[in-house]
Amino acid sequence: MDTINRADLAEAIESGTVVVVDALPARPYENRHLPGARNLTIEELADADRVLPDKDARIVTYSTDAACTRGPELAEALTAAGYTGVSNYAEGIAGWADAGMPLESGAASAASGDEAAVQGAVRRWAEMERAQDADGLEELLTESFTGIGPVGFVLDGPQWAGRHRDGGLVNHELDIADVDVVTEGDVAIAHVVETQRATARGHESNGSFRVGLVLVRRDTGWKIARIQFSGPMIQPGQAPPQPR
Numbered sequence: 001m002d003t004i005n006r007a008d009l010a011e012a013i014e015s016g017t018v019v020v021v022d023a024l025p026a027r028p029y030e031n032r033h034l035p036g037a038r039n040l041t042i043e044e045l046a047d048a049d050r051v052l053p054d055k056d057a058r059i060v061t062y063s064t065d066a067a068c069t070r071g072p073e074l075a076e077a078l079t080a081a082g083y084t085g086v087s088n089y090a091e092g093i094a095g096w097a098d099a100g101m102p103l104e105s106g107a108a109s110a111a112s113g114d115e116a117a118v119q120g121a122v123r124r125w126a127e128m129e130r131a132q133d134a135d136g137l138e139e140l141l142t143e144s145f146t147g148i149g150p151v152g153f154v155l156d157g158p159q160w161a162g163r164h165r166d167g168g169l170v171n172h173e174l175d176i177a178d179v180d181v182v183t184e185g186d187v188a189i190a191h192v193v194e195t196q197r198a199t200a201r202g203h204e205s206n207g208s209f210r211v212g213l214v215l216v217r218r219d220t221g222w223k224i225a226r227i228q229f230s231g232p233m234i235q236p237g238q239a240p241p242q243p244r
Helices: 006-015 026-031 041-053 070-080 094-096 112-131 136-142 157-162
Strands: 020-024 058-063 085-089 141-148 154-156 169-184 187-200 207-218 221-232
Touching: 006 058, 026 136, 026 207, 058 070, 058 094, 070 085, 112 136, 112 169, 112 187, 112 207, 136 157, 136 207, 141 157, 154 157, 154 187
Parallel strands: 020 058, 058 085, 141 221
Antiparallel strands: 141 154, 169 187, 187 207, 207 221
16 A cells, blocks of 8 residues: 655645545544545445545545554555555644644535546646647547637647647646636636646747636536636746747
């Protein structure tokens, strides 16, 4: 079973790239839990599809401390159930609290499952952009998709995916951070910061960009209907780069 340390977990929570699962019963969960944590016990494993709809998401379980078996047992059970990216934070909430890390309290949000699924769709989008998976991208976009690039070009779905087919865009490195999701019924809005090192039409296209995504729920899951990039992020007072 994979494990994660406190520093790496804190970074993943801050960047929104992990789904944290508290494996303790409802009462201690409501008293305190890690930021954004979902609540699922080993006894409630049948509810995993509802609480954790994205089986490819990066998931971290935890419980009380290193002596408590609830966290690792849940991690092993989720892995056996087909979840592909599960690890356990062995220090648990006791170690987290003793280190002075932030905590939250209250009951689990009813929207947490949708938010996790949307985050999963956003992560898949970033992974497909990084891998230049044109076919996968096209399946993730709606039939009415529109994408607006950092210098204002507007593309439909086949054109957006086609950037990876004609060699016009080559992503050497691509990462996302600061993932923020809001859901309202069958529509979701996500904001991320994308940092890339790329070549576009023979020119360097490096930097960080704020990206807004609109997603809609379909029978097959969340699909992306709109993407819009900001221009390159710069420091206050810094002159913007000239578009190429």
